[in-house]
Amino acid sequence: MHPSAGVWSPAMNATSEVDEENSSLFTALVQMLSHLLNGYLTAFFVVTGIVLNAFSVYIFLRCERTGTPAIQYYLVTLTLWQTALLANAFLLYSLPNLLFGHLVSQGSYVHLYPYVYTFANTTHTGSVWIVLTLTIDRYLALCQPLKHRAIGKKSRVRRLMVGVSIMAVFFSLPRFFEVHVEPWCQDGHCVATIDRTELFENKIYWSVYHVVLAMLFVTLCPCLLLFGLTLRISLALRSAIAKRKSLCAPNADIDARNKKCQTSRKEHKSNIMLVLVIAKFLVSDILPTVIDVLEHLVGQSAFMRSPLASLFVDISNFLIVLNCSSNFWVFIVWGKRFRKSCRNIMLSSQLGMYIYKLSRWNSDSDLSYCGPSSFTTVNNTTKIYGSDGRSFRQQRCPDAQSESMKERRTTGTLWVANRAFSHKATRGGERRPTNGGPAKEENKKEEKSWDYEKSDQLDELEKQRLLSSTGEY
Known part of the structure; x- marks a missing residue:
């Protein structure tokens, strides 16, 4: 046995007190x-x-x-x-x-x-x-x-x-x-x-x-x-x-x-x-x-x-x-x-719509919807979501929309006229050249062009449509 074993000392008492204090603190x-x-x-x-x-x-x-x-x-x-x-x-x-x-x-x-x-x-x-x-x-x-x-x-x-x-x-x-x-x-x-x-x-x-x-x-x-x-x-x-x-x-x-x-x-x-x-x-x-x-x-x-x-x-x-x-x-x-x-x-509640409008107030993503290909994008959006075609883009860009509509109506009129002229010539036994071919191809290109629009534009258009018409929700 060690000589100091079993002998009390102040140092041992201080150590035990510190251990107890640390234990209580822990x-x-x-x-x-x-x-x-x-x-x-x-x-x-x-x-x-x-x-x-x-x-x-x-x-x-x-x-x-x-x-x-x-x-x-x-x-x-x-x-x-x-x-x-x-x-x-x-x-x-x-x-x-x-x-x-x-x-x-x-x-x-x-x-x-x-x-x-x-x-x-x-x-x-x-x-x-x-x-x-x-x-x-x-x-x-x-x-x-x-x-x-x-x-x-x-x-x-x-x-x-x-x-x-x-x-x-x-x-x-x-x-x-x-x-x-x-x-x-x-x-x-x-x-x-x-x-x-x-x-x-x-x-x-x-x-x-x-x-x-x-x-x-x-x-x-x-x-x-x-x-x-x-x-x-x-x-x-x-x-x-x-x-x-x-x-x-x-x-x-x-x-x-x-x-x-x-x-x-x-x-x-x-x-x-x-x-x-x-x-x-x-x-x-x-x-x-x-x-x-x-x-x-x-x-x-x-x-x-x-x-x-x-x-x-x-x-x-x-x-x-x-x-x-x-x-x-x-x-x-x-x-x-x-x-x-x-x-x-x-968006179905007034408070939610107000918060959504505030979050979109400083967004400038809608400025890109006046581009030349936006008309086909709007057509695609209205086909998918069943709206009447009066989207938020139409309110922001009325001039561009009216020009696109005029061009489309002119193209459609030419195509119908050429189509009727071609039918007349065929029934008369004569085969005359018509100008309907290029117009028809152009019309088909317009109808198919929405397939190649970017999906993010569709999402953004839907968000803007929700802002203008909240009655659906």
Whole structure:
């Protein structure tokens, strides 16, 4: 034994006091971060997420009237599950921190815990399974399109979403019997407390349900499967991009006018949107999966005694809340149809129209619509959107429009006159030369020229048409 062993010294006492002070400071910092994450940040993202998710569901259901792709059934179901998860996270973590300053284990509020705890696990399980089915659907669509065409019908997708949701509810039912509320009395005063049941303390139940089944169907295996399928989908998207570039013309102007390339570009963007939704979910679910595995390895009681472990649990819960509240931004950035529906809804109100006009007030993109080829562009726009042809461009450039109309009427009159003269000559048995040939060719060129207008001009004309006539929305 060392001579100084077991001998008290002031230096040893000072060191222990410093360690205790550092430990208390670290514990206070962890508690402050935990209160910030579970309280204010979670409440903010829960409120904004519920509002934006409800608006997203409204957009998807509104598009269903005009014909919706089957993929929107996945997105609607996922958004509903994630909205329910946000509501449960608010009741389970955020509201107690805002009301009492910490999570409570006794009092009248704990009567909500058995239901909220069960439904929180149900919503998380449902979200995982819906994202997994969405990933499998995208994998089949990109890597095995023939098989996807056979099984990816709307009716089958609806039945699949209902079946997966019911299975998630039944899988999470045992959670309801893991905790219960019981009275705790002292000196004649009783208070309700939350406690674990004997089922939760059963080692066989814990090993089978929480370790084996949870890792197979909720945490570890779905996470690994999502990672593998997402990687495979990303490689398939890169291959599709390379193939599209090899098939389409390399010239940017020609590529922008090619309808086939535009269609493939839209499909590519929609696939990127879905991959981002999957990847975002995967990133937010990795940390809870790691924490769950560590908890099973070291034991629940030892794991929860560590303040650092509690902080990681709070961070993982906040990541899940952040993931569930941010899908709207992915939809609006990468979903062209979703963005257009949002714009139409915004323009249907006076406030939205006023904001839209303010945002377009300093835009000078409408100055380019007085060019020589704008008449054919307007004709194409009115054919596509069913308007009467009185677009915003006509109001801005009346002289150019009237000149174009005069030229077109003159050309049409010459063509009709030459056509009648040619018929007369033919019926009289004489074949006389006519001037209808060049005029007819010119007319055909005018009718076909709109096929070669740039697609961005059509989009800008539609925006200007929306400014001049808001009655359609």
